Amino acid sequence: MTNQEIGTNFKENIFKAWQKLILGFFQTSKNNLDPNNAEDLAKIKHNTIILLFRFFFMLYREVKGFLDIKNYHNLHNYSFNQLKLEIANEKYKNSLGTTLWYKIKELFSLINRERDSLYSYDGDLFDPTKNTSLKEWEIEDSYLSDAIDLISRIRDPDFKKLIFVDYSVLKFRFLGTLYEGLLEFELIHSKNGDLSLIKNRGKKKRKGIFYTPKEIVKSIVEDLLKPIVKQKLNEAKHNTQTDSEALLSIKILDNAMGCGYFLEEAVEYLAKELNTILLKEKNCEESSVIDSPTLILAKKKILSQCIYGVDLDDIAVELSRMMFWFTTLSQDCSANMLRNRIKVGNSLVGELFEEPDILYSLQQKYIRVKDFKESHYFERFRTIADMKTAITYGNLIEHEKYKELYKEILNCNEETWVQIKQLDIIKRIRQISEEKLFFHWQLEFPEIFFEIDSFGKQRNGFDVILGNPPWASVRGKHSAQMFDDYDIAYLQNKFPENTYMPNAYEYFILQSLKLLERGGRHSYIVPDRLAFNESLQYLRIIMLDQYSLTSLIFNPPFPNIMADTLIYSLTAIKQVNSYKISVRNYKNEPVLINSKYFQSARETIFSFFRSIEIFKAIKAIEAADTIKMDQIAETTSGFGGKSNLITKVRVNNQQIEVVKGLNIGRYFLDGKLYFEFKKENITGRTTDIKKLGAKPKVLLRKTGKVLYSAYDETGIYPEQSLYFLYNFKAKYSPFYILSLINSSLFKFYYIEKLVTNRDSTPQLKKIHLDRFPIKEIEFTKSEMIIKSLSKKLIEFYESFLNNGDLAKYESFINRQFENDANNPIKNDVLHGVLVYFAQKMSDYSSGKLKYKSIERKLSLTNKLIDFLVFKLYNLNSDNVNTINEVLTERGI
Incomplete structure (x- = not known):
């Protein structure tokens, strides 16, 4: 079976196995688990997920050949493969004992032992001190065997029988995706006593977790790494580095790594580059970097020298370590090495030292003290960093007290240091630091900030920072899903730039910018x-x-x-x-x-912009001496009313006439609706009756590929599916605005620049409406000239309606304003003429004027308005052609 076939049919089995484990642990009375206790429910969910992934680790490991299952002793005493065969033969099917559980725990113990043991893996997944519950709990063999069988075998659709899953074809990313899916479920104890896993579809959204498609991951990684690899290789030509050394000097960080997909792709990309380089170097001379230039060994070198990751989720971090451990296909790839680079921690909460005396002392100790991270010096600097963080995280220490203590800690003898550690305030701060996973970048990754590069310069950050940070509101009804009050207070103090409605991804961006080496590259996918x-x-x-x-x-x-x-x-x-x-x-x-x-x-x-031609047309519109819409009129949304109370016919005398988006045609109102405008019927938006009833106003649809607009002088109330413009400034006529909004120029500018959700549910946001560039009119005092020119254009318009010769009218207008592209008189005249034509369009469309060939007159006048608007904005023929082509292409 293929990876896709297994993945499609396997998830249901895994879910059932998870349920078996949960039920099995709750059913064992010795575990003292209370299904009515929320803490126990959370604990059982967390630990059963860990148990599942321990099983997956063993299944992957054996199929990768890290245990010699051909050896009879190993096969029958230490092989998970042997256990799953026994389970398939129903050895433990009805067992009420725990024999299987203790065999499994012995395997866990073997895996967790030192590196020279049979099944060594020194990651956190099997560490009993990290997961004490699994060490203490028990589960009956019947539940456990069912769970293991469910993840070991799958029904073959062709032969209609159970077959063992071939983990060799199951990509490791499947497990990461699986884990991320399991996190969406809540363990619920219902009133009737059942334990249920209920999918909470909004949970990921509230936590701001959105998992990036592989195509996007690959695109971001390649776009970032390609230029920096080229840069490093060019630099190598000017110093003593080999190309392989230059490439291995690249330091890459994902500071919200999840299960490590971005880092996995970075390893793949760099390993291929390194392998190519090493093969070339090997042909010239023995490489000093690596003895056997194979792709697997290249990956190991990349992992050990280039890759860094941080995340709050300990299981996700451990899964990424497992993924990289398996990626190397090598038992001598230390999980401990990965633990030093792929870390659990809070990327946003922690210290980046700026004090010169601390930085100097830290750098010197890092350079001179062997095993710096194991020394008491490291503990001192960690305490200083914890204290500084605690100034604003919970206000645990005053700033003056911090300054006093950090200077003493830097310079005191060992005896005094021991006394300082026993201070209540220091112990309290350390406790909070461990609970909240404070992450101090210069201490966790000192080589990134204090090592000397090949040019003799001190490093001061990462070369590449990439990823997909959480998209979660810091304040609001969902903020508690990710942040508590201490977090919020600390983050707003640390990142004070946006105090309105900050989002987590903002903070990750700001943090990333601080962590970048000069010349480094950074990329995120964000809203x-x-x-x-x-x-x-x-x-x-x-x-x-x-x-x-x-x-x-x-x-x-x-x-x-x-x-x-x-x-x-x-x-x-x-x-x-x-x-x-x-x-x-x-x-x-x-x-x-x-x-x-x-x-x-x-x-x-x-x-x-979709093309350079579109960009040029947009720029031409914006360059035409314009002002923004909100500078000449006030704009707002209509009232929010309960939709079931807005009726097509009047149902009582208290209802008033209202209009919605569906009532707005091009230049005209198409019918009316009725609504009883009182407080209990209103749901929000604009409720000010002076604004709603303003006269005159321009009504504009909010949604659609084309936003129709109409004029109103009756004071009818618009509903929230409409914007309306009122209180027009200076001498600007609402009909002038109406002519622009209904023109091809506005259609083009809206759909190519202002629109939101262009390809799904296109809509115009108020902030974008307010930015629409309106051609500014100076309203000169040359009234006689303006009236004369306006009269000519209007009279010629009447003859144009009869003969329909647009080219002739265009030629006539061009002659009137020859060499006057920016003449304020021209603009004043066109303002007046557009007002006249917009009034005509409103009259034609609403039926106030009776013409036999009304459709023809509407079409001709519309074309003429477009021509005049293009003329007003000084667009050239290329710009006009682009606009017309775009509107034709989009069917507008």
Whole structure:
């Protein structure tokens, strides 16, 4: 059976096995587990997941050949393979004893022993001190054998019988995906006494956990590593490094690693590069880096020198260590080595020292003290870091007390140090640090910050930081799923840039920027709100001004999530001059955009464009001496009313006339609805009756590929599926705004720049409506000239309606404004003429004017409005052609 076939049919078996283990432990009275106790439910869920993955480890390990199962003694005494054969033969089927359980525990013990033992693995998964419950609990053989059988055998659809699963074809990533799926379930004890695993579909969302498709992981890794490998190899030409040494100097971090998918892909990519290099070096001379340049050994070298990861989830971290351990296919790849690089910890909570005296002392001790991490010096620096973190984490220590103590700790003798450790405040801080997994980067990975590189310079960070950080609100109704009050207070003090509604991914971005080596590269996949949300403007400015933003990739395919996504990449180099940024939708070719375009935009918005022609047309529109929509009119949403109370016919005399999006046509209102406007019927949005009843106003649909707009002077109330514009500034006519919104120019600008969810449920957000560039009119005092020109254009319009010769009308207008592209009189005239035409369109559309050929007049006037708007914005023929082609392509 293929990997896909096994994966598809196997998950149900694994789920059943999990249920068997849970029930088995609860049914054993000696375990003293209470199904009504939430703590016991959480403990049993956690430990049974660990037990499952211990089984998977043994199944993988034996099929990889790390136990010589051909050896009779090993086969019959220490082989999980032998146990699953006995189980398949129903040896333990009805056993009420625990013989099987104790055999299994003996295997666990063997695996956890020293490296020279039979089945050695010194990772945390089998460490009894990490999982004391599994050491103390018991489970009857009948439950345990059923569970093991379920994960060992699967029904073959062709032969209709149970066959053993071939773990050699089951990719290890399957286990990571499986674990992430198990986390969605809650263990519930129902009122009737049943234990049930209930899928909580919103759990991952509340915790901000969204697992990245392999295609995206591969894309991010290759886009980041390809240029830095090239950079390192170029640098090697100017120093004494070999190419292999240069490549192995790359340090890569995923600081929210989960099960390690990004790091796995990085290992694969770099190992192939290293293997190629080593083969070339081997042909020239013996490599000093590695004796046998094979891909497996290349992976081991990459793992031991290049890869770093951190996550709060201890099981996910251990699974990633297992994955890398198996990746090398080598028993001499130490899990302890992986433990020193793939760590459990809170990436966001901890210290990055900046005090010169601490940094100097720490660097000197790291360089001079053998086994620094095992020394009392390391313990001292960890205590100092814990104290500094505790200043704002729980306010456990005052800043002045911290300064006093850290200086004493740096310089005191051993006797005084022992006394300091016994202080109540120090013991309390250490306890909190261990519970909350404080992570002090310079202590956990000192080689990243204090080693000297091949140029004689001290390192000061990672070369590459990548991944998919949690997308979780720090405040709000779901924040408690990931953050407690101490976390929130600490993080808002550490990252004070956004105090409105910060999200976890913001903090991970800011932390990553601090951890990057100069010239290092960084890339995350995050919600596309990063590109336009007003509260994230500060972050966009940091990326543009203090770093080099290299690329923006919008809408990469990300199944099963509602949010649109964005992949950004940057380099830790501050550019003096403007620079080019590669911007694209995931499906399209990149467009190179000057950084000044984003820097000069209001609120520094990031946008993408499907082609260079579209970008040029957008730029031309924005360059036409424009002002933003919210500078000439107030904009807001309609009222929120209970939908079942909005009726097509009036059902009582208290109901008033209202309109929804479905009532808005192009330039006209298509019918009315009825609603009793009172407090208990209102669900939110705009409730101010002065605003809702404003006269005149322009009504605009919120959703759709095309946003129709109409004029209202009756004061009818708009519902929340509409925006409305009112309180128009200066001499701007609402009909002028109406003509622009209903023009091809607005359609194009909306669908190519302003739209949200373009390919699913396209909609216009208020912040984007407010940014629409309106051609500014100076309203000159040359009234006689303006009236004369306006009259000419309007009179010619009447003849145009009769003959329909648009080219002739265009030629006439061009003659009137020849060499006057930016003449304020031209703009003033066109404002007035567009107002007239928009009024005509409203009258034609609403039936106020009776014409036999109304459709023809609507079409001709619409074309004329488009031409005048293009003229008003000074668009050239290429821009106009692009706009028309885009609208035709999209069927608009």
